[in-house]
Amino acid sequence: MSQSELFLSKDLDGSLDAFIAEPRPQPDPIATSQEIRDRGSIFVANIYRATTPEEARARLNYLKHTVHRKRKATHEISAWRCMVLKHGKSGLAGLEDFELVQGSKDDGESWAGAKVLKVMENLAVIDAVVIVSRWYGGMMLGPARFSHIETCATEVCKEFKRSEELQDCIITLRTLDDLLSVHREKLATLTSHETSNEPSSPATPRTAKKPDYSGVDVTKAKRLIHARENAIKSVKGLIAKKATPS
Secondary structure, eight states: OOHHHHHHHSOOOSOHHHHHHSOOOOOOOSEEOOOEEETTEEEEEEEEEOSSHHHHHHHHHHIIIIITSSSOOSEEEEEEEEEEEOTTOOSTTGGGGEEEEEEEEOTTSTTHHHHHHHHHHHTTOOSEEEEEEEEOOSSOOTTHHHHHHHHHHHHHHHHHHHHHHHHHHHHHHHHHHHHHHHHHHHHHHHHHHHHOSSOOOOOOOOOOOOOOOTTOOHHHHHHHHHHHHHHHHHHHHHHHHHHSOO
């Protein structure tokens, strides 16, 4: 069940005040780590997209007070890194108008927030919040707890980077699809000119069905990009031949 569905299915007490007090549904996490269990303690990390510190706090509050409402974690350790617009800037000047805002919270687990933030810095994760939840099992773990926290955080940060790479690939694919469509229409127009004795007119554009990339992973997306680039190169070669007077 998604977190949004969980929110909708929760048992409210029926009063208007209780409904108003409920946190608004938040997006589902980009990734959730495997649980690490050690001497009764449980560690698990979630990473959410967050473009501002305010969004990061909202994700944290939702996880803490809604998702974990019935099974509260002992510690909700968090860290965030957001590229935000500087005060008074419009963004039109490019990167100079933005600044990186980052921070962390230990939530009672001393020095843990800084450990999570360091993982995010090392993996260049931006516009995200990582929350590592720990359920204390009654036995002190010593330095091992930091290793578990870092392992969980690293897992979700790497998945976040893969997700970003996939989105970049899909954007590239859609751009190449549009270019290929344009070149194919141009080739069709040139071909129709050659086969018709009537005065030429532009070929009527056909609306092609947009490819569905929802089930594509990074490896397949890169192969498709390579295939699209080759197809564009081939069609452009045919256009050049037809456009050259014989």
